[in-house]
Amino acid sequence: MKALVKTQTGPGNLELQDRADPTPGPGEVVFRVGATGICGTDLHIQDDEYVVVPPVIIGHETAGTIVAIGDGVTGLSLGDRVTAQTTISTCGSCSFCESGLLNLCPQRRWLGGHVDGGFAGYVRVPAANILLLPPHVTIEAGALTEPLACCVHGIMEVIGMHRDGWHPPFTVVSGPGPIGLLCAQVARAAGSVVIILGTGADASRFALARELGFQDLIDVTRENVADVIREHTGGLGVDVAIEAAGAPSSLDGCLSLANRRGTVLQIGLYGRPAPVSVDVLVLKEITLRGTFSSTPSSWITAIGLMGSGHVNTLPLVTQVRPLEDWSAGFDAARAKGEGKIVLTP
Numbered sequence: 001m002k003a004l005v006k007t008q009t010g011p012g013n014l015e016l017q018d019r020a021d022p023t024p025g026p027g028e029v030v031f032r033v034g035a036t037g038i039c040g041t042d043l044h045i046q047d048d049e050y051v052v053v054p055p056v057i058i059g060h061e062t063a064g065t066i067v068a069i070g071d072g073v074t075g076l077s078l079g080d081r082v083t084a085q086t087t088i089s090t091c092g093s094c095s096f097c098e099s100g101l102l103n104l105c106p107q108r109r110w111l112g113g114h115v116d117g118g119f120a121g122y123v124r125v126p127a128a129n130i131l132l133l134p135p136h137v138t139i140e141a142g143a144l145t146e147p148l149a150c151c152v153h154g155i156m157e158v159i160g161m162h163r164d165g166w167h168p169p170f171t172v173v174s175g176p177g178p179i180g181l182l183c184a185q186v187a188r189a190a191g192s193v194v195i196i197l198g199t200g201a202d203a204s205r206f207a208l209a210r211e212l213g214f215q216d217l218i219d220v221t222r223e224n225v226a227d228v229i230r231e232h233t234g235g236l237g238v239d240v241a242i243e244a245a246g247a248p249s250s251l252d253g254c255l256s257l258a259n260r261r262g263t264v265l266q267i268g269l270y271g272r273p274a275p276v277s278v279d280v281l282v283l284k285e286i287t288l289r290g291t292f293s294s295t296p297s298s299w300i301t302a303i304g305l306m307g308s309g310h311v312n313t314l315p316l317v318t319q320v321r322p323l324e325d326w327s328a329g330f331d332a333a334r335a336k337g338e339g340k341i342v343l344t345p
C-alpha cells in the first residue's frame, strides 16, 4: 500500500512510501481506509512543531471498512463501517488513566504519531479502539469523528457545558474553520446560542456556517465586534468564548469579548509562544482553559451527536483528494480558506 510517512524528525521529511499491507494480530482489526482528514496537527508535524516518533505513517482522523479481524475479536464483522479512537495505549495506572483522561497519560501512544495511522491504504488498530459509524453517516463524514470528539471533550468535559444542564445563553466561536464549525455545533447541541467570528478571508467558511444553520456571523475586520455582540445578546454578552482559529489575535479577541468571570477555551495549537493580554485575564477574572485531544467518553458522545443529527460533519468536507495529492492537500489546508480536506487512498 501507499502510505504518507514522517521519515525522521526535522522540518518536512514527509514522503509517500510503499509499505506492506498490515495484518491483524490477536485482538486487532484492519480496516480499508475510505477517508482521512488533514488536521492542523499534521501541518505541525510537517513543520516539526509537534513531536512524533518516526518513521511513522501519519493521519489520525480516519474512517473506513473492516477487511480483516484478528483472533479473539468479537462483536465486529467484515464490512463494518468504522472509525478508530486515536489513543492506542497508555500506562493504565496513572491518575489520568484511572479517571478516564487517557489523553493526558504521560505514556500515551497515539495513532498517526507513535503508531501507523490513516494516510495509507489500510490501518491496523486494537479492536477496542473501533467505533461503528451510524447508518446515515458516510465514511467521509465519519473521518471527522476524531476532531468532533476533541471539540466534545473541550466543550462538554473540560468546561462542562451540558453537564448538570448548564450552558451559557451565548457562546462565541472565533474561527470558522472545521474545528470552529464543529465546536459551534457542539455548543449549540448543548443549548447555547452561537455567534461565529471570522475575517474577510472567511467568506466561503461563513457560507458553510450558514448552511449549517448559524445566523450570527461577524467579520471582525469590518464590524465593531463588541457592539454587534451586545446587540446580538440583548446586552448579556458571552460567558464562553472558544478560540478555534489558532491565531494570537483570535485569542486576544476572545479574552476581550468574554464577560467578567467568563471562560475562554483554547482548542488549537500555535506551535510557538503567543502574546496574551494577561491584564485582561486578571481584571475580568477570566478562566483560560486548554483542551487536548479526546477521551473515550467524548468519542461516544461524538458518535451520538452525529447519529442523532445534532452535528452534521459532511458539509465540512469541502475537498476530497487522492492520497498521492497529499502535498497539495496540505498546502490547501495551510491556506485556511477551505473546510476539511480529506485524502482517500
Ligand SMILES: [Zn+2]
Binding pocket: 039, 040, 041, 060, 061, 146, 147
Ligand atoms: Zn486532529
Ligand SMILES: [Zn+2]
Binding pocket: 090, 091, 092, 093, 094, 095, 096, 097, 105, 106, 107
Ligand atoms: Zn496513564
